[in-house]
Amino acid sequence: xxxxxxxxxxxxxxxxxxxxxxxxxxxxxxxxxxxxxxxxxxxxxxxxxxxxxxxxxxxxxxxxxxxxxxxxxxxxxxxxxxxxxxxxxxxxxxxxxxxxxxxxxxxxxxxxxxxxxxxxxxxxxxxxxxxxxxxxxxxxxxxxxxxxxxxxxxxxxxxxxxxxxxxxxxxxxxxxxxxxxxxxxxxxxxxxxxxxxxxxxxxxxxxxxxxxxxxxxxxxxxxxxxxxxxxxxxxxxxxxxxxxxxxxxxxxxxxxxxxxxxxxxxxxxxxxxxxxxxxxxxxxxxxxxxxxxxxxxxxxxxxxxxxxxxxxxxxxxxxxxxxxxxxxxxxxxxxxxxxxxxxxxxxxxxxxxxxxxxxxxxxxxxxxxxxxxxxxxxxxxxxxxx
Amino acid sequence: xxxxxxxxxxxxxxxxxxxxxxxxxxxxxxxxxxxxxxxxxxxxxxxxxxxxxxxxxxxxxxxxxxxxxxxxxxxxxxxxxxxxxxxxxxxxxxxxxxxxxxxxxxxxxxxxxxxxxxxxxxxxxxxxxxxxxxxxxxxxxxxxxxxxxxxxxxxxxxxxxxxxxxxxxxxxxxxxxxxxxxxxxxxxxxxxxxxxxxxxxxxxxxxxxxxxxxxxxxxxxxxxxxxxxxxxxxxxxxxxxxxxxxxxx
Numbered sequence: 001x002x003x004x005x006x007x008x009x010x011x012x013x014x015x016x017x018x019x020x021x022x023x024x025x026x027x028x029x030x031x032x033x034x035x036x037x038x039x040x041x042x043x044x045x046x047x048x049x050x051x052x053x054x055x056x057x058x059x060x061x062x063x064x065x066x067x068x069x070x071x072x073x074x075x076x077x078x079x080x081x082x083x084x085x086x087x088x089x090x091x092x093x094x095x096x097x098x099x100x101x102x103x104x105x106x107x108x109x110x111x112x113x114x115x116x117x118x119x120x121x122x123x124x125x126x127x128x129x130x131x132x133x134x135x136x137x138x139x140x141x142x143x144x145x146x147x148x149x150x151x152x153x154x155x156x157x158x159x160x161x162x163x164x165x166x167x168x169x170x171x172x173x174x175x176x177x178x179x180x181x182x183x184x185x186x187x188x189x190x191x192x193x194x195x196x197x198x199x200x201x202x203x204x205x206x207x208x209x210x211x212x213x214x215x216x217x218x219x220x221x222x223x224x225x226x227x228x229x230x231x232x233x234x235x236x237x238x239x240x241x242x243x244x245x246x247x248x249x250x251x252x253x254x255x256x257x258x259x260x261x262x263x264x265x266x267x268x269x270x271x272x273x274x275x276x277x278x279x280x281x282x283x284x285x286x287x288x289x290x291x292x293x294x295x296x297x298x299x300x301x302x303x304x305x306x307x308x309x310x311x312x313x314x315x316x317x318x319x320x321x322x323x324x325x326x327x328x329x330x331x332x333x334x335x336x337x338x339x340x341x342x343x344x345x346x347x348x349x350x351x352x353x354x355x356x357x358x359x360x361x362x363x364x365x366x367x368x369x370x371x372x373x374x375x376x377x378x379x380x381x382x383x384x385x386x
Numbered sequence: 387x388x389x390x391x392x393x394x395x396x397x398x399x400x401x402x403x404x405x406x407x408x409x410x411x412x413x414x415x416x417x418x419x420x421x422x423x424x425x426x427x428x429x430x431x432x433x434x435x436x437x438x439x440x441x442x443x444x445x446x447x448x449x450x451x452x453x454x455x456x457x458x459x460x461x462x463x464x465x466x467x468x469x470x471x472x473x474x475x476x477x478x479x480x481x482x483x484x485x486x487x488x489x490x491x492x493x494x495x496x497x498x499x500x501x502x503x504x505x506x507x508x509x510x511x512x513x514x515x516x517x518x519x520x521x522x523x524x525x526x527x528x529x530x531x532x533x534x535x536x537x538x539x540x541x542x543x544x545x546x547x548x549x550x551x552x553x554x555x556x557x558x559x560x561x562x563x564x565x566x567x568x569x570x571x572x573x574x575x576x577x578x579x580x581x582x583x584x585x586x587x588x589x590x591x592x593x594x595x596x597x598x599x600x601x602x603x604x605x606x607x608x609x610x611x612x613x614x615x616x617x618x619x620x621x622x623x624x625x626x627x628x629x630x631x632x633x634x635x
Contacts, residue, residue, distance in 0.1 A: 238504035240489050244482045251480040254441060255553065256468035256499050265501045 019314035066320035068273035074311030077246030082175030086146035088292035090275030095195035097138030142279035150271030179293035194289025309358030400449030411611035422583035427608030473550035479542035483535030494552035524548035576600035
């Protein structure tokens with residue numbers, strides 16, 4: 001059964017096994033890094049600095065975001081070019097909580113209002129900031145707001161059967177509109193400076209090593225859990241319905257499935273995961289501003305998924321980690337050419353590696369297995385029944 | 387027109403125009419339960435539009451489409467109509483290429499179609515047996531794990547017919563099943579459809595005269611959106627109007 005669809009096959013046995021290995025490796029390496037930070041003293045060769053850990057924590061959030069995009073793009077064929085909007089909304093919810101924790105330690109020392117509101121001469125907290133001093137409420141909002149936006153947007157778009165490139169364009173317009181809205185000072189979200197200068201999370205110093213490790217581990221566990229949630233979805237019959245929608249939407253309708261309900265379901269699940277990744281991201285980088293809504297960022301997410309390998313879930317995770325790491329390295333080394341490299345990467349992947357890193361690795365492993373099988377024909381005969 | 391009260395599908399005075407062009411023009415059609423009906427007609431006669439109207443993809447400008455003498459299909463959408471018991475096979479074979487044959491048939495299996503039900507769906511032993519028997523019936527036995535994309539064109543047509551059967555429809559609408567098939571495959575497909583028509587109502591749209599001959603059943607000739615002749619293939623072939631518009635060319 002070697003053929004061009006193997007690595008795109010939803011719920012394929014191969015994909016599941018490889019995915020489990022990759023996720024376990026990421027979990028293992030991640031926990032090891034966290035332990036190295038905690039156990040070995042600074043200056044030791046084995047010490048992992050909190051700076052490095054926070055950087056990898058950021059990559060894990062990106063991996064989570066890429067995973068959620070792969071769920072809708074890789075399986076249901078919904079190419080969202082505004083996926084970062086859900087990420088940014090989750091991030092803002094967390095940012096608002098962190099702002100409220102500053103209390104009277106701001107520059108203006110106002111115990112009731114964040115600095116930027118004092119600066120704008122606002123007298124009282126706007127209604128939509130109410131409740132954000134509670135962590136639980138902020139976390140619910142970090143999921144509920146992206147989820148609700150996805151529900152409304154998806155309900156309108158999918159019901160009207162907006163698909164393909166038209167859907168991509170309106171998602172792009174959505175995130176662009178949100179970006180412009182959040183840039184405005186009157187919106188009450190800190191305008192172009194965004195929300196920053198955080199002090200505490202749940203009573204602990206955000207800058208402290210303990211919090212860095214805790215956030216890193218939380219990101220790691222979230223990624224792990226979200227991966228298995230997504231895999232459960234794509235391996236169920238509903239996952240096959242999504243693939244059917246991707247491959248032959250009208251056939252799926254004539255089979256009696258309400259395509260719009262299935263699309264809406266995964267779109268909302270993806271938005272919830274994206275919201276979670278945004279909420280985990282903000283305390284690790286210490287800032288959220290309207291730049292996270294930028295269409296360019298959403299396109300970057302698409303590139304992560306394409307580079308890693310679309311429609312495999314774990315490919316998206318690999319893509320996000322590899323490209324983000326490369327970005328950190330190359331923007332440091334040759335800042336001006338990074339965008340050209342990113343664009344070039346996308347072109348190369350589209351032309352020469354349509355199944356991404358995961359596809360190339362699969363071919364390589366497949367070729368090696370075949371070669372080994374040829375050397376031992378009797379073993380191959382036994383294996384082929386599987 | 388014969389007794390509408392007992393018919394499984396009844397089209398009455400259905401008209402649909404696109405930019406002034408009447409694709410379907412005061413069309414009447416009456417299919418009885420258990421009937422195998424072949425519909426022929428030249429290109430542009432309105433065959434596909436007729437299928438689209440019956441399955442809810444297109445809404446007619448006027449007229450009624452009555453299923454089982456009680457439900458007006460013109461008010462329903464594709465999924466509702468499919469779940470009422472009408473299965474449709476497209477002209478171009480449309481199967482889910484990146485899923486296995488087994489998964490294709492499982493998707494088509496009659497049952498609850500909601501997101502929640504699909505997430506928690508488990509195949510029962512009966513369902514598995516049913517998938518097996520349909521695989522054999524459409525001559526694809528033993529190919530469970532084969533991806534649908536790897537099938538030949540003719541096999542895809544059969545798989546799609548198998549998917550229709552999984553839905554346990556009362557009425558099957560089959561659009562040009564023999565297109566692109568070898569002669570041997572065409573004859574096998576005709577035999578398959580005849581076997582299916584024993585306990586389903588089947589409407590087949592086709593060009594291939596050899597295939598229609600093998601079906602050996604009532605033929606309706608569609609021309610410019612209306613039925614111009616109905617009867618055995620021999621009878622309609624000898625109708626002067628049919629010869630003029632279609633067979634005589």
